Amino acid sequence: MRLTYLPLTFTLLLGGCATVPASVPRAPAQVTVTQPGFVIAANPLAAEAGMAVLRRGGTAADAAVAVQAMLGLVEPQSSGLGGGAFLHYYDGTTRKLTLYDGREVAPAQATATMFLGLDGKPLEYQRAIQSGRSTGVPGAVRMLELVQREHGALPWNSLFGDAERTAAAGFRVSPRLARLIAAYAPQMPSGDVQRYFAKAGGGYLGPGDFLRNPAYAAFVGKLAAQGSRALLEGETAARIVERTRKDALPGHLTMADLAAYRPIKRESLCAPWRTYVVCTPPPPASGVGLLELLKLTERTDIAARGPNDPQAWYLFAEASRIMYADRDRYVGDPAFADVPVAGLLAPDYIARRAQLIGATAGPPPVPGVPAGSVTPAPDRTREPAGTSHFIVGDANGNVVSITTTVESIFGSGRMVDGFFLNNQLTDFSFSPVDPQGRPAANAVAPGKRPRSSMVPTILLTPDGRFAGAIGSAGGNAILAYVAKSLIAAVDWNLPMQQALAQPNLVARGAAFQGEVTKFAPSVLAGLRARGIDLQPGQGEDSGVHGVLIRNGRVDGGFDPRREGVVLVDPSGARPRR
Structure with a gap:
């Protein structure tokens, strides 16, 4: 089986969406070409796990589960089973787009003032993100379970084998992970980060050092057998609740909050731009x-x-x-604002x-x-850059574009069963009202989803065919990273790899x-x-991945600032009309 790593251009045709604004300029007709399976992810091991699923006849939805399971192990600073995600799904047969909202949720006991101190002023930011109350109900796993149930072809319990084996056997710490361990481990007061990455004889693991995570192997085995209940009910859920409540600023999560979590299916937000229809996630995403x-x-x-x-x-x-x-x-949660x-x-x-x-x-x-x-009141939200984006396409024209996160680097720094918990609730505005008493659109409320800058995007042609996909990591700078990349690729006609490598510029306020x-x-x-x-300043932490069709061909790219790869299996290509 021959696998090809980018940068390269590969032949591809995918289906489109049925409803397109009439005002969009007409683009040249697509020619009949062939489509291979492909995976673009921030770590080669994650891309290979997804490709292995595609080679077994899995769909893009199946492969996305495998990619996320592996990313949570090898890129724990960015995303994982304890976090949330937005996933854009393109159905190659029906040409229908569906946006799956797996954003974390504030617990029922959350209050608008939970990030204010006794003096009524916002908490010191670093203290807040490392506190027990920063963790929201994780949504990525249950959302992926829904997507896979609706669009998968393989059994759920067959999608975690690579992650389980790698966690048990161990893997080499990548240079980026090693750099972030050295930078953030000393800052994490919970001690979980230090213990997990401690090196025998002192210090922390460095590039190329071997890391095993038997707790993660055991948990993903349980997740494969039990589904999302393994995370949101039972012993693991109890440990999550206990872990977030052991702090001077204890969290508000309960077992009932975890068990009640439900992802939301939303309509894509689409608008014409140049010769494309650009489809993005609606609020609470950006x-x-x-x-x-x-x-x-x-x-x-x-x-x-x-x-x-x-x-x-x-x-x-x-x-x-x-x-x-x-x-x-x-922008805030549309159920509340x-x-x-x-x-x-x-x-x-x-x-x-x-x-x-x-x-x-x-x-x-x-x-x-x-x-x-x-x-609404002026917003005071701050968003760090612990996030990952990946894209998967299968031989039937289905595509997943997903941005997934634990919020800060290593989330809240707390680990349960081998994975880190998110600190996503600090994506809310710490100040719920302004001096005039006006509420902020992104103020904390029970059951509310914090605003997100994540924008897993899919581009369509005017007649509804798939034209490309893009997304990025990077906190509030995600919008600048993705827009810059699209402008460079489309307006300046650069190959996608060159477009993503263009310097980042983030102008805000x-x-x-x-x-x-x-x-x-x-x-x-x-x-x-x-x-x-x-x-x-902001710019070095982008993690843009994208593909774009050009005259029936698609060129793909990964952000050179991280450790991404585009993996293509030409032998899996099937003709499409």
Whole structure:
């Protein structure tokens, strides 16, 4: 069996979605080609686990379960069984898109003031994310179980073998994992991170050191046999509750909260952009923000420029600031907050907001007033970058685009049965109201899902065929990372691998941050002349993975800042019409 690693371009045809806005420009007709199975993930062992499932006749849904099980072992700093996820599923037969919301949920005993101290002020951020009350009900496993039940072909209990064997036998610590162990282990007061990564004789595991996790092997074996009940009911659930309540800032989780968790199936949020229909997850995810950013740049001449033109990056930065001002103010759980999605994407609103892009950067833009909006309090949410994105396609044209997370690096730092617990509740705004008493759209409430920047995206052609998929890790910078990559790939016509490697620039409020050393001196000088003095900061933690069809062919890429890979099995290709 021959497997190919990218960078490369591979032949592919996938189905599309049935409903497309009539205003989208018509694209060239797709030709009949063939589709191999493929997996793009942040770690080769995870990609190989997914590919092994595809070779056995599994679907993209089956392979996604195997990929997540392995990522939770070999990339525990980013995602895992104790976290949550958003998954976009494309059905290659029906051309239907479904968004599966596996976001964590606040427990029934959560309160709006749970992240305020006795003085009424927000808790110190590092203390909050490491506290017991930071952990929400994990949703990724039960969501994946639902997706696999509806779209899988193999038995659930056959999807965990690679993760179980690798955990029992051990694996080599990757350079990125070793770097994050060294950086974060000393900061984790729970002690679980230190104990797990401790090296015999002192110190912590480094690159190439061998790591075994027998507790994880035992748990995924139980998960294979029992399904999501193994996590959300019984002994493991009891240990999760106990672990989060043993803290000076104890959590509010109960066994009832865990057992009651249910994923939500939502309609994709789609809008035309260039020759595509871009489909994103709706609130509480931030797909509306990504679409607004793309629509704002569409009203500029950014497509006529390129990566070496400082005006192109200036336009991107200013559009980003406008989008973030709106996203931060309005997006929250739609079951608790009125999110003006239609108003934010209305053509007249986009036109008015685009007029704010002047010749030079000024003060931070204030939120707009889209149709259907109320006036929520200013948002104070902070989002770290412990997240992963992966994409799977199978030979029948089904595609999974999923962003999955435990929130911070190693989540809350607490480990149960070999996996880390999330600190996702710190994605809520610590301040529930402003001085005027107005509630924040993303304030804490019992049963509420915190706002997320995750945007697992699928692109369609105007006639509803699959045209590409993309997503990223990176906390609130995810929106900038994904938009930059799409602009580079589509507007600037770069191969996907080159598009993902373009420097990151994250402009939000008064901050202009990015990969300063990767920009040409002329670009930095041009930005300074336009009022943007780019500083080091957000940019190094992106984890973008993407594929895009070009004239019937798809080129794929992985973010070179991490340890990703694109794995393709041409021998599994089947003709499609």
